[in-house]
Amino acid sequence: MNNMAAEGDVELLELEPEDGCSLTEDSCSIPGSKAQDKPRKHDSGAADLERVTDYAEEKEISAEDLHTAMSVIGDRRSREQKAKQEREKELAKVTIKKEDVELIMQELEISRLVAERSLREHLGNVVEALVALTN
Missing domain, CATH: 1.20.5 (Single alpha-helices involved in coiled-coils or other helix-helix interfaces)
Structure with a gap:
């Protein structure tokens, strides 16, 4: 067999730490990286919550x-x-014809109250009232 790896072959290299520590130890340091001397803070959320509640209490x-x-x-x-x-007082002053109300009620199948309201809002103009109700 040839000692050279063929194209597509993968060689696995086993690396051993130089300083003698195992790969599972947390105290080993990797050259060129910073050691983590400070423990992680799990109560940072509590401090944030305290600041929020202090702010809320000030703004009560x-x-x-x-x-x-x-x-x-x-x-x-x-x-x-x-x-x-x-x-409503202004709309009540507008005069509307009974025939116009009946026409709108029959054509659009709506209540008398809605037909009268639409006619009053459009100053008795049947065409404008019908257009507004259909849009």
Whole structure:
């Protein structure tokens, strides 16, 4: 047999550590690499959690802030409700024909309330109301 490896053959080399330590020992150092002197910290997540909770405690909402927020929300709701009532009053002033309501109800098979609402929103214009309901 020939001592030279043929193309595609793989030779396995057995390496032995120079300093006499086994490959399973953690204390062996590889030349050119840094030794790991510091043990790994498993409590780093706890430290991060502590920082997050400290931040959250600093940002807690006080009772005054809560009362202020609730009053702002209440004011906003009352303004929205008032605007809605104003809109309904304006829509109620629009005159619509009974025949137009009947036509929309029959053609689109919708309730009288929806047909009237659409007609009022489009100032009694049947064509615009039908287009809006079909889109």
